[in-house]
Amino acid sequence: MQAILEHTSFDVQAIRHQFPVLNRMVKGKPLVYFDNAATAQKPKVVIDALTEYYENYNANIHRGIHSLAEEATAAYESTRDTVQQFINAKYREEIIFTRGVTESVNLVAYTYGRTNLKAGDEIIISGMEHHSNIVPWQLIAAQTGALLKVIPVDDNGELIIEEFHKLLSEKTKIVSLVHASNSLGTINPVKEIIDAAHKVGAVVMIDGAQSTVHLDIDVQELDCDFFAISSHKVYGPTGIGVLYGKKELLEAMPPFMGGGEMIKDVTFEKTTWNELPYKFEAGTPSIADTVAFKAALDFVSSVGKATARKHEDELLHYATSQLESMNDIRMIGKAKHKVSVASFVVEGVHPQDLGILLDNQGVAVRTGHHCTQPLMNRFGIPGTTRASFAMYNTKEEIDVMIAALNKAIKLLK
Numbered sequence: 001m002q003a004i005l006e007h008t009s010f011d012v013q014a015i016r017h018q019f020p021v022l023n024r025m026v027k028g029k030p031l032v033y034f035d036n037a038a039t040a041q042k043p044k045v046v047i048d049a050l051t052e053y054y055e056n057y058n059a060n061i062h063r064g065i066h067s068l069a070e071e072a073t074a075a076y077e078s079t080r081d082t083v084q085q086f087i088n089a090k091y092r093e094e095i096i097f098t099r100g101v102t103e104s105v106n107l108v109a110y111t112y113g114r115t116n117l118k119a120g121d122e123i124i125i126s127g128m129e130h131h132s133n134i135v136p137w138q139l140i141a142a143q144t145g146a147l148l149k150v151i152p153v154d155d156n157g158e159l160i161i162e163e164f165h166k167l168l169s170e171k172t173k174i175v176s177l178v179h180a181s182n183s184l185g186t187i188n189p190v191k192e193i194i195d196a197a198h199k200v201g202a203v204v205m206i207d208g209a210q211s212t213v214h215l216d217i218d219v220q221e222l223d224c225d226f227f228a229i230s231s232h233k234v235y236g237p238t239g240i241g242v243l244y245g246k247k248e249l250l251e252a253m254p255p256f257m258g259g260g261e262m263i264k265d266v267t268f269e270k271t272t273w274n275e276l277p278y279k280f281e282a283g284t285p286s287i288a289d290t291v292a293f294k295a296a297l298d299f300v301s302s303v304g305k306a307t308a309r310k311h312e313d314e315l316l317h318y319a320t321s322q323l324e325s326m327n328d329i330r331m332i333g334k335a336k337h338k339v340s341v342a343s344f345v346v347e348g349v350h351p352q353d354l355g356i357l358l359d360n361q362g363v364a365v366r367t368g369h370h371c372t373q374p375l376m377n378r379f380g381i382p383g384t385t386r387a388s389f390a391m392y393n394t395k396e397e398i399d400v401m402i403a404a405l406n407k408a409i410k411l412l413k
């Protein structure tokens with residue numbers, strides 16, 4: 001791998017050293033990991049935090065008075081403080097731990113949505129949503145009689161904002177929108193959308209699955225009502241994520257799941273709820289993963305999102321120009337503002353066949369519809385091949401992918 005590292009002012013080599021998995025071989029070739037939008041690899045500090053928890057202070061939280069329980073609780077709650085700072089939430093109790101973006105959207109749909117929507121109300125989403133920001137709203141719409149409206153996407157993969165303004169009305173109660181598209185990379189103008197939605201009295205949920213790792217997130221400045229995060233896309237463990245919600249909204253919402261921890265008092269006649277954030281955290285959570293999530297956020301902060309983003313942008317531009325210069329390749333998603341996602345189709349080649357041949361050469365990309373089937377239908381394609389870049393990737397790895405692509409296309413055509 002050493003040979004294909006680059007040396008720039010951003011010390012990508014020093015970053016790479018912190019990710020043990022990047023040293024491995026796949027099918028006899030050095031791993032080139034370009035599936036970061038699916039899940040990012042984990043730095044040693046995150047892996048160590050998991051081990052440290054299990055080796056030294058594994059205990060259930062909020063329940064025990066013994067030392068291990070106190071240490072585990074302190075570490076778990078410390079992650080909440082770190083998340084609060086990471087996204088600049090006003091109050092720590094606005095940070096609810098969930099299993100990830102999927103659970104966060106479902107939580108809002110099933111609690112806020114089910115309580116506040118009635119027949120004829122409207123929910124606006126966009127044509128580039130992940131299934132996890134479509135299906136929960138369809139389920140709630142079916143239960144409440146609310147209607148789902150969709151902001152269309154243009155040929156470049158950008159939202160047609162004029163259409164959003166036309167869809168928006170007094171009937172709009174919820175707008176739920178992806179911040180950065182996982183399939184196209186498009187960064188949506190969420191601030192404009194939030195401000196417009198608030199003018200008609202709607203609340204706005206932002207799916208931050210792809211944006212949190214790349215963009216500075218300030219929920220107070222955005223003024224979004226809800227914001228969802230998955231730890232595993234921010235170099236943290238799987239199974240843990242966040243729902244940020246404005247305190248007054250969370251306080252008014254009913255609980256999502258019933259069980260231990262989320263109650264104040266239980267009798268067979270009546271149960272009262274625990275205070276925020278615990279009202280929404282029923283049962284024993286993923287304690288180790290939450291603890292290690294803090295290590296991931298500290299890691300990102302220590303590198304600096306702006307520094308990482310600059311490097312990732314360079315990779316995106318380099319990959320895009322290389323891909324565009326190849327015959328038969330069509331880029332899907334040409335938005336002006338993008339995170340580091342390069343999606344493309346090769347005319348006459350199924351993305352899955354391409355993915356298998358790239359894997360044979362050590363290159364990990366994602367192929368398929370990326371859980372955005374309506375978006376793929378919009379472009380009239382079954383899916384794309386998607387290379388998504390993280391701070392540890394290099395231009396030399398992109399050269400490896402391009403060479404592997406050329407080889408694969410020759411075989412498949």
Ligand code: C6P
Pocket residue numbers: 037038039099100101102103130132133178180181182183207209210230366370371
């Ligand atoms: N996208 C991808 O390869 P979870 O699975 O809950 O952590 O995140 C779901 C999700 C929601 N919104 C967006 C924009 C996403 O990208 C994802 C996850 C992965 O693109 C897996 S499908």
